[in-house]
Amino acid sequence: MLFANKIKQLREEQNLLQRQLAAALEIDTPMYSKIERGDRRAKREQISLLAKELHADPEELLILWLADQVVAVVENDKEISDKVLDMAKQNISKK
Helix, strand or coil, X not given: CHHHHHHHHHHHHCCCCHHHHHXXXXXXXXXXXXXXXXXXXXXXXXXXXXXXXXXCCHHHHHHHHHHHHHHHHHHHHHHHHHHHHHHHHHHHHHC
């Protein structure tokens, strides 16, 4: 929920309403609320729109979004998650 927590923090700091961000993303407010609570994942193309609306660094939001994706995949295998992440890092470095 790194991404969800960050966009909620930014929205609250800027005194924006969920409905304002939902309108910018062209989704309804309940769907945006689910993204902000971490009950639903934002789409990758929505990240740059949110960064623009929240005056945030798009790369930071993308990193948080991707980190959430990785956590979702490995969190149920805690005993080997470090090994999985190390192997993934090694393979990414080779390319």
